[in-house]
Structures are given as structure tokens and as C-alpha cells.
Amino acid sequence: MAxxxxxxxxxxxxxxxxxxxxxxxxxxxxxxxxxxxxxLVEAAASPARPPVVWLHFQECTGCSEALLRASHPDIARLxxxxxxxxxxxxxxxxxxxxxxxALADTLKRHEGRFICVVEGGIPTKDGGVYCRIGxxxxxxxxxxxxxxxxxxxxxxxxxxxxxxxxxxxxxxxxVGVRDxxxxxxxxxxxxxxxxxxxxxxxxxxxxxxxxxxxxxxxGRPLFAYxxxxxxxxxxxxxxxEGRFAEAFGDANHRRGYCLYKTxxxxxxxxxxxxxxxxxxxxxxxVGVGHGCIGCSEPGFWDTMTPFYERLPGVAVxxxxxxxxxxxxxxxxxxxxxxxxxxIHAAIGVGRKIWRSRSGGGEx
Numbered sequence: 001m002a003x004x005x006x007x008x009x010x011x012x013x014x015x016x017x018x019x020x021x022x023x024x025x026x027x028x029x030x031x032x033x034x035x036x037x038x039x040l041v042e043a044a045a046s047p048a049r050p051p052v053v054w055l056h057f058q059e060c061t062g063c064s065e066a067l068l069r070a071s072h073p074d075i076a077r078l079x080x081x082x083x084x085x086x087x088x089x090x091x092x093x094x095x096x097x098x099x100x101x102a103l104a105d106t107l108k109r110h111e112g113r114f115i116c117v118v119e120g121g122i123p124t125k126d127g128g129v130y131c132r133i134g135x136x137x138x139x140x141x142x143x144x145x146x147x148x149x150x151x152x153x154x155x156x157x158x159x160x161x162x163x164x165x166x167x168x169x170x171x172x173x174x175v176g177v178r179d180x181x182x183x184x185x186x187x188x189x190x191x192x193x194x195x196x197x198x199x200x201x202x203x204x205x206x207x208x209x210x211x212x213x214x215x216x217x218x219g220r221p222l223f224a225y226x227x228x229x230x231x232x233x234x235x236x237x238x239x240x241e242g243r244f245a246e247a248f249g250d251a252n253h254r255r256g257y258c259l260y261k262t263x264x265x266x267x268x269x270x271x272x273x274x275x276x277x278x279x280x281x282x283x284x285x286v287g288v289g290h291g292c293i294g295c296s297e298p299g300f301w302d303t304m305t306p307f308y309e310r311l312p313g314v315a316v317x318x319x320x321x322x323x324x325x326x327x328x329x330x331x332x333x334x335x336x337x338x339x340x341x342x343i344h345a346a347i348g349v350g351r352k353i354w355r356s357r358s359g360g361g362e363x
């Protein structure tokens with residue numbers, strides 16, 4: 001597809017230094033030894049770029065924007081140079097019938113060999129009529145494209161778990177990819193948006209080892225989502241010593257104390273933000289004074305709001321006891337479970353379409 005002239009103007013090429021730097025960072029994120037870096041470099045430098053079909057459903061395009069507008073443009077460029085982005089509705093030059101023809105051609109020429117990246121939740125209520133592209137619902141497109149791919153990467157919380165679209169009362173019956181694509185390789189890279197390095201690491205792992213990285217029970221790659229933010233937060237020592245900011249702007253907040261009492265969801269959120277950070281300048285939300293909002297967890301946002309109220313059930317050090325009002329988070333989880341039951345029938349419709357398209361019958 002045509003290159004972005006604005007991106008070219010900003011950075012005409014990936015320098016060898018930045019290329020090696022990005023590969024080394026990805027190797028570190030993957031938890032690989034230094035000896036593995038040359039293998040990653042070899043895979044990344046291979047001219048055989050896997051084709052990618054990037055689908056957009058119920059979303060804000062924030063995941064693509066975060067990737068393309070990373071402060072260090074070489075990361076975005078490196079990812080785009082790693083793969084052949086054959087279909088991406090936001091940045092591709094084609095539109096309308098040309099775009100649909102590009103999708104059909106990619107599926108035909110690269111059957112079973114392309115990577116399917118999904119951005120956004122999939123509405124299932126009323127037959128999925130709340131998201132239609134080229135005359136087909138998101139459910140129909142996913143059922144057509146996903147089983148013909150080599151692997152599926154669900155980028156962002158919406159594609160992974162339904163995201164904000166699935167928040168109460170979830171009027172469109174939005175779900176994540178794995179709710180509909182149960183019999184295919186799917187890895188979730190959640191976040192709102194996810195860190196580009198998590199996506200880069202997933203792609204590089206696939207290119208280097210010819211398989212998706214190991215995941216947790218929610219389908220998230222362990223290299224990026226294997227630890228709680230709380231466990232490697234730079235403010236953890238303050239938590240352990242009972243030093244908390246009581247309100248934004250108070251003296252303890254200015255001293256850099258723990259943000260748990262201002263609503264930080266780090267104790268219940270799995271992500272690599274404290275280690276990888278964002279924008280290539282060492283910044284991340286907790287580091288600049290705002291608590292984690294738990295955007296990489298299932299049920300976000302029902303289970304993580306109100307954002308500025310503390311998580312219940314977290315034992316606070318130095319005899320302050322366990323925080324009360326645990327019913328608030330409990331209600332959130334209960335509501336999500338009830339909503340999931342309510343859309344169960346709609347998901348069943350999606351699975352029928354899926355099985356029908358993949359030749360498995362309706363079962």
C-alpha cells in the first residue's frame with residue numbers, strides 16, 4: 001500500500017541504530033537473553049514480510065493512532081516495515097469498492113498465511129446491525145477473515161474484551177474477538193491504547209519463532225502482561241511503608257507517594273507499563289502523578305470505575321487495615337456477569353455464523 005507522506009517527511013528511513021535499538025528493546029520486553037537479539041534482527045530484516053489484514057470495528061482508532069504517532073516514529077515505521085499492511089481502513093489509500101477488492105484479493109492470495117489484526121469490539125445484538133462495513137456486519141467479516149488467517153491479534157481492550165462499547169448497559173451487545181473466534185489462534189494485546197512495544201514484541205515473536213507468544217488464561221502475552229503494575233511500580237516502596245497521597249495536589253502527592261488512595265488500579269492490573277513506559281521518554285501515567293485506570297483488564301470500564309475511588313479488598317500496610325466498601329467493585333463485576341449472560345444468545349448467533357463459514361456446521 002502507499003506510504004504515508006507525512007511519516008516519510010518526519011523520518012525518511014529507519015536508521016541502523018534505531019533499528020537495533022528497537023529490536024533490543026523488544027528482546028528485553030520478551031524476556032529474551034542478549035544472545036537472542038541477532039535472531040530477532042534477522043527475522044525483522046527478512047524481506048519476506050507477512051501480509052496483514054487490519055480490521056476496524058467498534059472503536060475510536062486510538063490504538064492505530066497510538067502506534068502511528070509514537071514519539072519515536074521508528075517504532076511505528078519498524079512495525080510497518082516488518083509486515084505488509086495490505087488492508088487497513090484508516091491509513092490505506094483505497095476506499096469504497098477498491099478497498100473491498102483489496103481485502104478480497106489479500107484473502108485469496110494469502111489464504112492461511114496472513115496475520116489478522118482486529119481493532120475494536122464486535123456488536124452482536126440484533127444480528128450485529130450496529131457495525132456494518134461494505135454491506136456486511138462486523139460479525140460476518142470476522143467470521144469470513146479470521147479462520148482464513150494464520151493467526152489473529154486483538155489489539156486494544158475493545159477487541160480483546162469488548163472495551164468501553166461493552167460497558168453497562170452494552171446496548172449493542174459488544175464482545176471481544178475470542179468470544180466469537182473460539183477455535184483459532186488469538187492473542188490479546190489489551191490496553192486503551194496498548195503500548196506499541198507490546199504489539200511489536202508479539203509480531204517479532206511470531207516472525208522469529210513462527211508462533212504466537214505464550215499467554216495467560218485471558219490470552220494476553222505473558223512477556224507484557226505477566227506481572228501486576230503494582231508489583232513493579234516505582235511508587236511501590238511508598239505503599240509498603242504506608243506513605244500515600246490522600247488527594248491530588250496535596251503535599252504527599254507532590255512528594256511522589258503511592259496513589260492507591262486516589263484510585264490507582266495498579267494492584268489489580270496486569271501490564272508492563274512501569275517497565276516499558278510510553279513515548280520513548282520514560283513517561284507513564286503513574287510516573288507523572290495519575291493512577292492506573294486498569295485499561296488492560298476484562299470488564300474495563302465497569303469494574304474499574306469510579307476511577308478516583310480506591311480499590312476495595314487491598315490490604316493497606318502499617319495497620320490501616322483492609323479498605324471497606326468492597327461491595328462497589330463487587331457490584332461492578334456482578335453487573336458485567338449479568339450483561340454477559342444477557343448477550344449470550346447474541347454470541348450464539350455469532351458462533352453459528354462462524355461455524356457455518358468455517359465449515360463446522362452450526363453444531
